[in-house]
Amino acid sequence: MSKVKEQxxxxxxxxxxxxxxxxxxxxxxxxxxxxxxFKDVLEEENPVRGMRALLHMNQKAGFDCSSCAWPDPDDxxxxxxxxxxxxxxxxxxxxxxxxxxxxxxxxxxxxxxxRMNDFEMGKTGRIAQPVYLPQGGTHYQPISWDDAxxxxxxxxxGLSSPDEAAFYTSGRTSNEASFVYQLxxxxxxxxxxxDCSNMCHESTGVGLAEVIGIGKGTVxxxxxxxxxIIIIMGQNPGTNHPRMLTALExxxxxxxxxxxxxxxHEAGLTAFKNPQTVKGxxxxxxxxxxxxxxxxxxxxMALLKALEILLxxxxxxxxxxxxxxxxxxxxxxxxxxxxxxxxQYKVADLANEAGVPLSQLQEAANMISHAGKMIICxxxxxxxxxxxxxxxxxIVNLALLKGAIGKSGAGLCPVRGHSNVQGNRTxxxxxxxxxxxxxxxxxxxxxxxxxxxxxxxxxAIKAMHEGKLKFFFSMGGNFLSATPDTTYTAEAMRKLKxxxxxxxxxxxxxxxxxxxxxxxxxFARSDKDTTGGIDQIVSCENSMGVMQQSQGMLKPVxxxxxxxxxxxxxxxxxxxxxxxxxxxxxxxxNYDHIRTDIEEVIPGFKDYNKRIxxxxxxxxxxxxxxxKFKTAKYGDKAAFTVNELxxxxxxxxxxxxxxxxxxDQFNTTIYGLDDRYRGIHQERRVIFMNPKxxxxxxxxxxxxxxxxxxxxGKERVARLFVIVSYNIPERNTATYFPEANVxxxxxxxAEGSNTPTSKLVYIKIRKHGA
Ligand code: SF4
Numbered sequence: 139m140s141k142v143k144e145q146x147x148x149x150x151x152x153x154x155x156x157x158x159x160x161x162x163x164x165x166x167x168x169x170x171x172x173x174x175x176f177k178d179v180l181e182e183e184n185p186v187r188g189m190r191a192l193l194h195m196n197q198k199a200g201f202d203c204s205s206c207a208w209p210d211p212d213d214x215x216x217x218x219x220x221x222x223x224x225x226x227x228x229x230x231x232x233x234x235x236x237x238x239x240x241x242x243x244x245x246x247x248x249x250x251x252x253r254m255n256d257f258e259m260g261k262t263g264r265i266a267q268p269v270y271l272p273q274g275g276t277h278y279q280p281i282s283w284d285d286a287x288x289x290x291x292x293x294x295x296g297l298s299s300p301d302e303a304a305f306y307t308s309g310r311t312s313n314e315a316s317f318v319y320q321l322x323x324x325x326x327x328x329x330x331x332x333d334c335s336n337m338c339h340e341s342t343g344v345g346l347a348e349v350i351g352i353g354k355g356t357v358x359x360x361x362x363x364x365x366x367i368i369i370i371m372g373q374n375p376g377t378n379h380p381r382m383l384t385a386l387e388x389x390x391x392x393x394x395x396x397x398x399x400x401x402x403h404e405a406g407l408t409a410f411k412n413p414q415t416v417k418g419x420x421x422x423x424x425x426x427x428x429x430x431x432x433x434x435x436x437x438x439m440a441l442l443k444a445l446e447i448l449l450x451x452x453x454x455x456x457x458x459x460x461x462x463x464x465x466x467x468x469x470x471x472x473x474x475x476x477x478x479x480x481x482q483y484k485v486a487d488l489a490n491e492a493g494v495p496l497s498q499l500q501e502a503a504n505m506i507s508h509a510g511k512m513i514i515c516x517x518x519x520x521x522x523x524x525x526x527x528x529x530x531x532x533i534v535n536l537a538l539l540k541g542a543i544g545k546s547g548a549g550l551c552p553v554r555g556h557s558n559v560q561g562n563r564t565x566x567x568x569x570x571x572x573x574x575x576x577x578x579x580x581x582x583x584x585x586x587x588x589x590x591x592x593x594x595x596x597x598a599i600k601a602m603h604e605g606k607l608k609f610f611f612s613m614g615g616n617f618l619s620a621t622p623d624t625t626y627t628a629e630a631m632r633k634l635k636x637x638x639x640x641x642x643x644x645x646x647x648x649x650x651x652x653x654x655x656x657x658x659x660x661f662a663r664s665d666k667d668t669t670g671g672i673d674q675i676v677s678c679e680n681s682m683g684v685m686q687q688s689q690g691m692l693k694p695v696x697x698x699x700x701x702x703x704x705x706x707x708x709x710x711x712x713x714x715x716x717x718x719x720x721x722x723x724x725x726x727x728n729y730d731h732i733r734t735d736i737e738e739v740i741p742g743f744k745d746y747n748k749r750i751x752x753x754x755x756x757x758x759x760x761x762x763x764x765x766k767f768k769t770a771k772y773g774d775k776a777a778f779t780v781n782e783l784x785x786x787x788x789x790x791x792x793x794x795x796x797x798x799x800x801x802d803q804f805n806t807t808i809y810g811l812d813d814r815y816r817g818i819h820q821e822r823r824v825i826f827m828n829p830k831x832x833x834x835x836x837x838x839x840x841x842x843x844x845x846x847x848x849x850x851g852k853e854r855v856a857r858l859f860v861i862v863s864y865n866i867p868e869r870n871t872a873t874y875f876p877e878a879n880v881x882x883x884x885x886x887x888a889e890g891s892n893t894p895t896s897k898l899v900y901i902k903i904r905k906h907g908a
Pocket of ligand 1: 203204208222223225379380
């Protein structure tokens with residue numbers, strides 16, 4: 139066992155793994171998706187276990203896929219395969235019966251583990267008992283649950299203020315665990331509850347709440363089957379929400395038009411071979427996008443404005459046929475201000491700014507003008523920009539002009555990336571809770587929750603750096619790899635006194651730690667949870683506001699797992715002791731008790747225990763979906779807003795870089811080294827560049843380069859990437875997250891939401907080692 143303490147690497151090793159490039163695909167799924175779905179499951183030691191679990195995934199009485207938040211059908215579900223390739227990979231990843239024994243940790247130091255890449259680390263197996271790293275230690279060692287909770291309690295009670303602690307939540311955490319988690323944090327005395335939503339759809343929540351009164355989407359899955367046009371912006375459903383393709387295919391069958399707006403040409407927006415149909419298995423694809431607008435990175439605002447102006451011209455030529463004037467008059471404010479704001483723009487300039495030919499914009503406007511019902515979908519390509527909130531409000535402008543909110547077959551569809559990220563926020567996991575939410579907690583539970591706003595993710599990282607945070611608890615997730623500015627974030631985490639991670643498998647955040655650290659093993663979604671001696675169910679909220687039950691069925695591979703809910707309840711008891719006004723034992727004994735109390739303090743959960751057991755669950759109330767708007771700023775109206783065009787200026791030798799996910803990846807979890815649809819195999823350290831840019835910079839595809847970002851004079855560097863020639867707009871580039879996160883400046887955030895701008899970083903590209 140090494141006695142010399144080596145600083146573990148906060149990033150993936152700077153090593154190439156053997157890039158092979160093939161032609162990008164023009165269609166998604168098909169037989170390759172079926173083979174890929176089963177490959178990971180069949181490669182596990184006990185494939186029967188994984189195959190059995192797949193039959194229960196996303197079924198009404200089964201467990202919810204722990205990957206994305208795309209909804210399951212309300213009505214009939216396929217009895218054999220209500221999941222996609224990525225859902226199957228997620229299942230294989232968590233259902234493995236490989237375990238990390240004390241011998242594994244004794245053999246592998248933290249520095250050894252850090253030499254693995256994320257893919258190799260994820261393959262090691264399930265963490266099977268609580269482990270602890272003492273101050274100055276080089277190896278994790280086993281610790282009992284009791285001792286782990288004693289350490290946590292001693293640390294928390296030793297802080298000079300509750301605000302020296304932060305409690306992070308990842309989007310996998312169930313409603314029940316989230317509710318008790320926020321309750322504990324607030325009874326302990328802090329609103330420091332950063333969550334993964336701060337890094338993804340926070341811009342959506344802020345933008346929509348301001349102008350339509352609710353920070354969530356307004357559509358149901360059935361609206362997709364009753365609409366005329368679907369616009370998909372800054373989203374790659376083929377990789378990140380694959381079952382959305384089934385919904386798009388169904389929509390296409392009834393004649394719905396699709397406009398895709400994205401800087402990269404993605405297979406999953408182009409065509410779909412549905413592997414659940416004979417046609418798909420025979421290799422016959424359904425074309426998806428009728429029009430593909432290959433916008434420049436962050437050209438979306440210019441594109442939206444151009445569309446609005448073209449639609450306005452069409453409306454003037456044929457009054458009453460393009461805009462929904464009745465809807466605008468009855469339900470909105472700010473229409474005239476918006477129309478007046480357009481006078482400052484020339485459509486040709488906007489087209490140029492967007493990087494899309496005017497003829498294509500005209501074609502899009504023609505399609506939209508003839509559509510009675512319209513859905514607009516978006517994801518991180520819109521939210522993770524300085525102007526993310528403003529672009530979302532511009533999306534709402536377009537929807538309001540068409541009266542496309544609050545009626546069947548129309549609405550807004552922000553597509554969430556992690557299975558219960560929306561539910562976490564509904565359960566009050568929020569660093570900036572509303573006064574009325576805290577009042578309800580106070581009135582029901584009888585303690586006074588803190589009123590001071592807490593830290594979001596970016597604020598928490600800075601507070602760690604400044605020594606204001608000493609204790610960090612991570613409920614799931616991989617905080618280090620999910621966050622921006624890896625070097626800065628790693629420095630921040632190393633300044634903490636105690637870091638605690640509730641996890642199923644090892645990840646890089648376990649290796650970059652405070653003075654001491656704990657890893658607490660928990661159930662995966664597919665594991666059977668018999669806390670308190672009964673078969674427990676939990677619940678999750680999908681992207682469309684449906685609350686559904688989830689019940690794992692696999693025998694856990696270790697008898698040392700505790701549920702997330704149980705961990706919180708035991709931590710609360712150990713920390714608060716007799717001072718607590720909450721009966722934590724009761725909550726842990728039967729999650730029904732938690733749901734009973736949720737019903738009392740969060741609107742929309744009447745008869746929660748009964749309705750969550752109904753097949754398919756229930757929809758949460760959503761006034762905007764019903765055509766009712768109640769906003770803090772505009773009363774009972776939805777608001778048109780005038781949003782500025784962003785200044786996407788860069789120096790002559792700079793490129794716009796966006797971070798993307800590969801097809802063998804879910805957020806920070808890496809299932810493999812391929813990105814099949816984009817023709818990338820066996821490598822993640824690549825930079826996609828336009829062939830003209832490669833030539834004019836004097837490079838050749840295959841060259842090794844280093845990437846630099848300069849934000850406010852500070853240099854950041856990501857070394858050793860391979861150039862791939864790709865269909866991407868000139869001066870635009872793309873790299874994989876989390877490898878390029880090191881280039882994303884902590885201070886570059888979306889205005890209004892503080893979301894890191896991971897979709898636009900200006901970089902310089904130099905020959906490797908130059
Ligand atoms: S679409 Fe999303 S939720 Fe559904 S199975 Fe695939 S990864 Fe899981």
